[in-house]
Amino acid sequence: MPGSVEQMKMKSAERIGVLGIPFSKGQSRVGTEYGPEVLRNGGIVRKLQNLGCHVQDHGDVEVIQVEKDDPEENAKNPRTVGLTSKLIADKVERVLRSEDICLGLGGDHSVAIGTIAGNARVEPDLVVLWIDAHADINTPMTSDSGNIHGMPLAFLVRELESYVTKLPGFEWLSPCIHAKDIAYIGLRDVDAGERKIIEKFGITAFSMQEVDKYGINEVVERALRAVDPEGKRPIHLSFDVDAMDPTLATSARDHAVIGGLSLRETYYIAEEVARTGRLSMVDVAEVNPLLGDEKDKKLTVDMTISVIQRFFGNRRGGCYPPGYDIPLPHKLMTR
Template identity: 40%
Template sequence: MSKATKWKPLNKVGIIGVPFEKGQKKYGVSVAPAAMRTAGLIEQLTEIDGLDVKDFGDIETVCDENIKVDNMAHLPLVSACNRQLSNRVSQVLRDGRVVVTIGGDHSIGVGTVDGHYKVNEDMILIWVDAHADINTNKTSDSGSVHGMPVALLVKELSDYWPYLPTMDWQVPKFSIKNLGYLGLRSVDQFERLAIEKYEVPAFAMEDISEHGIQNSINHILQVLDPCMNKPIHVSFDIDSLDSLEAPSTGTPVRGGLTLREAICLMEIIHNTGRLRAIDLVEINPALGNESDRRKTIEAGLCVLKAGLGFSRRGTAPRGVLDLPVQTHHDHDCPAKELLRQNK
């Protein structure tokens, strides 16, 4: 048996903002990238020891919405956004950076994963979410595309879709065998069927309660990547957290992850050295009061920082072996100065 390659975390990060909300029905999630930047996203990441942070700006989407698809609201807009996003993600990865994508709703996962797959075809995907997001337009109750990105991405479900105009740019190549779920607690019947049919490692909240967050993520990583040599993509929906931790989100579900569990999860993934992409989605600053918004944005920042190397233990200064020594000069000491004057 060959030894697993020891990976070292990348110390370069690229930020992409996606102010997009047409994958769901509520206003406000589009302002999350601006709200995160205003809250100090770049500054806080830059403070992590040795991290080089570059902001690649926002994805802008304009297209003709005349094309309609049954039970898929705003598909042309979703497609146009994700096509641009896919190209930008690939660009940032080829620059040797971890891609941090700030949404927007979870329909942007189509573009982030597609762009990552173009660069790393052996990638694995950890979908951290209260919802499985693996509906098709045939099984969805809402017709909102933010509940369909996983089904659009995986090649095993490609035959369950009709022809989707405007989506010709995206050919499903990612295998469901490289997918794992964490935090599930609101899963539709046909989504559960898909998870069981393809034996996707999926830790719902009841499983995390039984096994703990560390055992849960370690099991998923072992199943998806037993040789520990595949790049990791984490798509983190803020509603995976309990709504007491992150109230400003469009589809909150009580009984979710604590912030401490989410931070532990991201620290474990960071420590593999293989993290290459993080999506943070579904923060909606338009929902709730000022305290709710602040709490939700702060939770998102904590999740990102944990994934990118921030240590809760603290970090000693580089190249410094001792505490600073304070040097006293005689003229700085009032008592000695008084003695000098009395002589």
Template identity: 45%
Template sequence: MTEQYQFLPSKDVSIIGIPFNGGQPREGVEGGPLKLIEFGLANQLEEMGWSVEYQANENLCELRPKEDPDVLNLKQPKYVSAVTQYVAKQIAQAAKEKKFLLNLGGDHSSALATVSGVFEAYPDACLIWVDAHADINTPATSASGNVHGCPLSFLTGIAGNHPDFGWVKPCLQADRLVYIGLRDVDDPEKKIIKDLNIKAFSMHHVDKYGIGKVVEMALDHVNPNRDRPIHLSFDVDALDPSVAPSTGTPVRGGLTFREGHYICERLAETGLLVAADIMEVNPALLDDQCVFKTVETGCSLARCCLGETLL
């Protein structure tokens, strides 16, 4: 067991790049993982004492089918399914080898891969979803048909049967999921969250209670005995656009720099964190200064998940 991480026998981290944009219409987000690596993320983790393995997955575009019509309202379903199924196998293998999983997106449809892979290795895990958006539309309720707004409906089993996503097993119980940072939630998603009794902390709750209290309440709900592995899925649009501007669906009024980092620091402090996703960094959006700010923030969030502290 490592000094800090209860489920990891050694300080080995597997960085899985998911350079993929097929779950939404904006190009550029596929460049996020490489930009984080070019910024020095792997070297930074090595300097922190981690042994780093990096799978770039630069050839995911080769999985794009020649024809990929909309099916049951979803756009590019065959492409999204092929990529996420491929990456899920990589993630499951590394997780079973007891390596920390650091998954770099790519758009948030990639969570079909990350959550499926992590939960195959840790079926009793819980998921903390930090995002401006709920990403739990079903194919039927999605207004856009973009899969990056639907992964949690498949993972919780409420999406219904879709011919292109038969491989996705419902692995996530509603009481093992908690949201932090919501502020742009579709009406059908609000109903789903209430009907499934999913614990959700919007920015209203962060304002009301403070981020420290919110994180403890989130942990109390999904991990009351502090004995379950934790998977953190962090969409950088959870942060205020002043902190992480280069992302595809920014929403004003988000988490501050410190609030975002506190979440990662606190989850690492539990010793239960086994996987972290850093998603939706899009280095093609806005100017170089905005890209630098967003990439720098993505790297520092990842370092906090792997044990970097202020003192």
């Protein structure tokens, strides 16, 4: 159903607040803190403006580095992650009070603790679509690595509250979503504890096996319907670039798992979610320009930006800015 009605429904014509989150302490490698910089240098702001969006760059969130930050209950850098997450939440809340949609440029995936917490203050009824190779719902106790970027959802889900110790730095945070408000797409590396959590609390999860079985169109439709049968609730979309196959997103390959989403499947998810007109935030995580060579970096950045554009209204079938009409010949216009 192409045409102007659908285009007007989309929030793409509205105000986007871009927020950089240069953070990497949710895991052990350096590099993801340069994610915002390379995405900005890749022209993300201008490319969204070209779609007719009103884009305001709100700069970067301040990142806190706690000097003596010993692991707690196996979780690494808890104070650094927890205190930075609070600043992220505060900033996301501020951005969403003045804009229609926030685009968060991470950062490792622990940034979603703050982005979802902040979004939920403005949109308490939000649902979460989590596009990722990993479920990122380990509790500190189920995690092997202790890296908090594999745990963000565990801190946010109400049903898991009694399974998660209140880590130092996390005192400010209360769980703000229910397990049934989450849908995963793209999973293919799920830990035992995570699988148990998904089943015990009935989280909607489409692994790559379901993508193969039903096709991406059916999966997206089912995911949206599962978290919000009436199609009314705001959507927080969390996009880990490692959801895409590592042969594509080569600068995300630190945690790469082969057999991932194709670029076209990823585009399809973005186009369909954009079409709902209910996006309140998109966050993009785990772009690490220090992995791979220059060519890998360019490819990853270009692909990531092309996916982000589709979340904000760029469609493969073509699109035009709001108010656009076919120009008349000059002769007619000057008459």
